Amino acid sequence: MIRVMVVDDHNLVRQGIEAILEKAHDMELVGSAEDGQQALDVMARVPADVVVADIAMPRLNGIQMMRGMAKSGSQARVVILSMYSDETLVRQALKCGACGYLLKSSVTEELLLAVRAAYRGKVYISPEVSRAVLDDFPTASSGGSNFAERLTSREGQVLQLVAEGHSNTEIGNILSLSAKTVEKHRATMMKKLGASDLPSLIRIAMKHRLIFPED
Structure with a gap:
């Protein structure tokens, strides 16, 4: 079973994601959090294989949460589920180690595909995200203005x-x-x-x- 945690500051969104995951035969919902800091606290107690997280959250956003995970040595993989699709944000997420990036307009099956891909160590990017982001990503960090x-x-x-x-x-x-x-x-x-x-x-x-x- 894939142990999954959901992190989103909007209760209805978080509960909707949880409902989708709970219906999947190969996934187990092991925790949820309202922001990145709470997520780090929960992860310290409850192991997760994949974390489905928003980016725009109070206290600690999704990018900062991933940096905190790296610092703590967490092995959990992250799938970002966001309303933002601009290149800067996608690049930041990928550079911080995200294994997936989906828009909140994505269909249910796409979320499940992304979670399964992340669990296998693969990267899943929503087709709705600009292809230019992926084409440019390997050299995106070469500049000095990050x-x-x-x-x-x-x-x-x-x-x-x-x-x-x-x-x-x-x-x-x-x-x-x-x-x-x-x-x-x-x-x-x-x-x-x-x-x-x-x-x-x-x-x-x-x-x-x-x-x-x-x-």
Whole structure:
């Protein structure tokens, strides 16, 4: 049986995915989570073979979750199920180790195919995703303007929470940091991304898909 976890911040979407997986004869739903951080916490206790995850989530998005999985040594494979199809995001996901990328408009059978492919160590990309992304992917990291790589995992977490409107104190409480440390992270991120103030930091981060608007 393929042990599968579902990660999505929208209850109805998550429950719908779970219902599809539970009907598959060769899959077992072993866990679910509302965001990337919760997913990492669950994975530390419950082993999963494949994780079906959204990208745009609060606290820790799908890209950041995959980086956290790599850091923790998780062997679970990830299939991204997202409403976003732009090349930058697909490349980021593949580079972080995603074994599949589907749009939320995909049909049920396509999701099951992607999960089975990921379990076998194969990569499944939705036909709806631009072919140019796959053609260009091997050389996509050759340039020096990959904004995602400029930030550490912790900075990415802080950035996501800043974009959600949390204060330094609130972010500190969520991430177990002092407000002063959070402020230092904000200053470092502004310098790394060339932002002059908080609004420009958010604009740059959204442009380069480092954070996501509420969907």
